[in-house]
Amino acid sequence: MIREPVLVRWGLRAFAIAYVVMLVLWPVGLVVTHTFADGFGNVIQALSDPVVIAALALTAQVTVWSVMLNLFFGVGISLLLVRYDFWGKRALSALVDLPLSVSPVVVGLALMLVYNRNAPVGGFLYSIGYQIIFSTPGMILATVFVALPLVVREVVPVLTEIGDEQEQAGRSLGANGWQVFSRITLPGIKWAVVYGVVLALARSLGEFGAVKVVSGNIALRTQTATLVVEETYQNFEQGTAYTVALILTFAAVLCITVVSILRPKEKQT
């Protein structure tokens, strides 16, 4: 392994730290100081605002649905991609990553075009009593869309690595599909599923652009926490904006910290 000269090493270290501090750590730290600039006043004011409470509750609801749907389909799609051969597999495998590079605004536009009340699909769903756009189901769809690749990207490499010899053995000993999955496959991919879920959780809590397009941003009804941050900041209620931003920041940092604490554990077992 090459050893760079000490000065170069210190230089690189200082540069890396300075860049990350200036771009990420310091700005994120300022949210805390701005929120508590006048003690707990901002927090109390924000948390006694029914609009804020409704938005936090809606964000929680949308996140739970989005994470559950992504957990179910993410693990399912991963199993199909790794364990089976079928026509179009390469295309599916590549397309699963697509939501990572599509603009949230385009995601919102796409869902709006298909599921609005005047479109064929959206119109049909509306006629049987399901309003998708400007309502919670549309926001859940938008959130599921943007978080879709996260579970798959975590689970696929692990599933590939553990191989299927144990699954084969289990099957040859008479275990049925569900027994093989729950007793052999699932314990092997457990941590990958947890990382995927936590990352999907962070992404779902914070989705903004796609939700903004499909939600209509109606206070108390379709306004999520991120939309509240935008609106309150623009209405000069900065204390409320910073408080909600701090709650979201705390959730995001908690998620990535959990992942980083869990990750080394996997290598030991």
Place this chain on the structure above:
Amino acid sequence: MTTTDPGLSGIDLDVPPVKPSRGRAVGTQRSLTPGATLGLGIAVVWFSLLVLIPLAVVIGTGVAGGPDRFWAALTNSQTLSAIGLTVGVSLVATAINVVVGTIIAWVLVRDRFWGKSILNVTIDIPFALPTIVAGLVLLSLYGRGSPLGLDVANTRWAVGLAIAFVTLPFVVRTVQPVLEELEADVEEAASSLGASSLTTFRRVILPSLFPAITAGAALSFARGISEYGSLVLLSGNLPNRTEVVSVRVLTHIENGDLASASAIATGMLVIALSVIVVLDVIQRRVARRDS
């Protein structure tokens, strides 16, 4: 027993052969079972309803007005200036990320110092932080009332800052694992043959990092041109000055001009798809080299 599995040959169980023609060497259940076919069906329907059909409808709506309208929507002067700004800033941010991201990955893998794990976790913050919050936090350090005495809010610097923030993790996180896996003996061989550290880095390490850096750069560029949330509070969305492509699309949506919105969105989707293709090609090339 007709199973050829050596691991089970000693066990005398009266089970039917698992599946014909599945040698240990292949060792995988490749063809679809009825249950898996059902699962694939459900997954494809879900994926189509959620992703494929909506995106196809965007392209359909974009080109429905004919090539002239499509072209007119894309070459509207305000849109052109938004495209120019977004692509330009994303290219610069990607170039910065290629250099800085590789340095950060290097420091995280090769260096040891107190607080390294904090640095490591911090890299993921831009990925997990809601984009609107990212805009807010950058505004509090680089906007009005900044502790640094700077105010870049509503300028093109703000656009660059936001895009540099949200794209930070990509190159670091693609290069880091490759750097961890690099074999030390190749570097030792190079230096024992008289190569300097710099030469070893340039001729031995950098070439093996190249696919990872390219993949990270592609992701970073794709993320950059599609960025919206972090710019809302930070850039002011001034037409012809700080307005990015996503904001143009949103303005068209809000004005009810879905055809123009879809035309621009189609352009963005083409770029997103080409990034996916680039990544797929890189992945396959690396996999082939490894095997």
